[in-house]
Amino acid sequence: MERVETKIKEYGHMDDNNSQVGYSFEREKNNMDNADNIDKKKVELVIIGGGSAGLAAAVSAYENGCRDILIMERDQELGGILLQCIHNGFGLHMFGEELSGPAYAEKWIRMLQETSITYKVNTMVTHLYADRTVEYVNQEEGYVQIQATAVVLAMGCRERTRGAIAIPGYRPSGVWTAGTAQRYLNMEGYMVGKRVFILGSGDIGMIMARRMTLEGAKVLGVAEVMPYSNGLPRNRKQCLEDFDIPLFLSHTVVDIQGKDRMTGLTIAQVDDKMQPISGTEQTFDADTLLLSVGLIPENGLSEEAEIQLHPRTRGAIVNECLETSVEGIFACGNVLHVHDLVDFVSNEGKKAGLYASRYIQGKLNQGETFRVDAGDGIGYVMPQKVLMDVPEDKIEFMFRVRNNCKNSTLQILGDGKVLKTIKKPHMAPAEMEKVTLKKEELMGIREQLLIKVCDPSINE
Ligand SMILES: Cc1cc2nc3c(=O)[nH]c(=O)nc-3n(C[C@H](O)[C@H](O)[C@H](O)COP(=O)(O)OP(=O)(O)OC[C@H]3O[C@@H](n4cnc5c(N)ncnc54)[C@H](O)[C@@H]3O)c2cc1C
Secondary structure: OHHHHHHHHHHOEEOOOOOEEOOOHHHHHHHHHOOOOOOOEEEEEEEEOOOHHHHHHHHHHHHOOOOOEEEEOOOOOOOHHHHHOOOEEEOHHHHOOOEEHHHHHHHHHHHHHOOOOEEEOOOEEEEEOOOOEEEEEEOOOEEEEEEEEEEEEOOOEEEOOHHHHOOOOOOOEOEEEHHHHHHHHHHHOOOOOOEEEEEOOOHHHHHHHHHHHHOOOEEEEEEEOOOOOOOOHHHHHHHHHHHOOOEEEOEEEEEEEOOOEOOEEEEEEEOOOOOEOOOOOEEEOOOEEEEOOOEEEOOHHHHHOOOOEOOOOOOEOOOOOOEOOOOOEEEOHHHOOOOOOHHHHHHHHHHHHHHHHHHHOOOOOOOOEEEEEEOOOEEEEEOOEEEOOOOOOEEEEEEEEOOOEEEEEEEEEEOOEEEEEEEEEEEOOOOOEEEEEEHHHHOOOOOEEEEEEOOHHHOO
16 A cells, blocks of 8 residues: 555646556556455557557557556566666657657656556566456556556567577576666676677677776677677777677577586687587676677567567567457557657557547457468568558558668569669668558459569678
């Protein structure tokens, strides 16, 4: 009870009628009073995850007329991964300014506080079923089951670990995922090592190379198994080149030394089949290895609800309304596909909130769909389905290419007929691409929309 009252002091405020809005005390109290009630409580919109996707979905659903909204967040505060990203680079598209992660989150939390949206922190959703029954647990209420009219999945993603990439050697301390080290350093105030090596040149790896350097560690290098860097070009420039941190392309870690604490590691060059080349080994006396080797959408709950997942994105298969294969369940943000820019996550969250509120109001367009496929040179396209009637004026497709491409051409085909060709001077797997097609361009497609790079042979 003490916790609830504290939250009201922190977040609640009075509206014109002198009622408490923002954090809903009434709902919280009713939930506790009814803890033993065997009937499921009903909530119109449940949002699982209070990161940038969940926050944007909630604000947008509210703006579109939904009033009974509940966000559930397992962490102790709203904001998600943004809270540990204290570097700049967030919000350029959304707010026209470069903010830190916490400052970007705060803007959305303030918008939320101006509404009557309810949220629960320290609350873990443990089960989700296809009939939109949601089960959660927290310290105040214990175990609770609720019935949602619609659900938005916004659970983000998790990092691949050492086990997933099978690095040989002992299991000494000093091996961390980069995101965990980032949380320890930026939020908990712990320095995880002094002589650091990083495996993976994605954005998180490069950002952590700079961060550890700024905190006084010596970053000995970053190894990347691919022949190109896997993060945004600006991060390669600002995080590695500006700090003279060497980047070893086509290299991987082949051994970790040390029994209790890591004492060193060995890297080696890899061939075009990504196998280490004997004789190319280099050893570093590092006490810490940070792994930035990929993110995986957090879809345990989606699987339980029997939502169809895409083999490439490992997120839900959705239509242009971001509705999954299970009616009334929508997905957005990193749980749907891994994003590099938070602005795109917030936009997707806004869409999910809009369509979920339309679903609740009985106004969501439904019907037969055609499929959207990734052709030559394309890794995936999202959404993967479009309603044949094409009720929206335009639809934005997001996709990633498989390899770096220079001066190439994108081709978009509807049922085998070329609809559009677009010249692209530069595309890279690390950078999400977008193409917007108008209703007129999509009308009449019955089977398949295909996006491909029509000259992938000139990829470099
Ligand atoms: C290290 C890092 C650096 C980045 N740097 C930049 C940058 O410089 N610029 C930029 O624009 N973008 C950057 N991004 C990208 C962008 O910030 C993220 O893609 C975006 O914030 C993800 O938002 P999300 O809501 O999808 O996921 P998250 O922020 O991960 O939020 C998901 C939330 O769901 C909660 N959750 C999960 N499961 C449950 C459950 N079962 N019950 C309750 N709650 C649950 C989690 O606790 C979490 O708070 C960065 C991302 C990372 C990881």
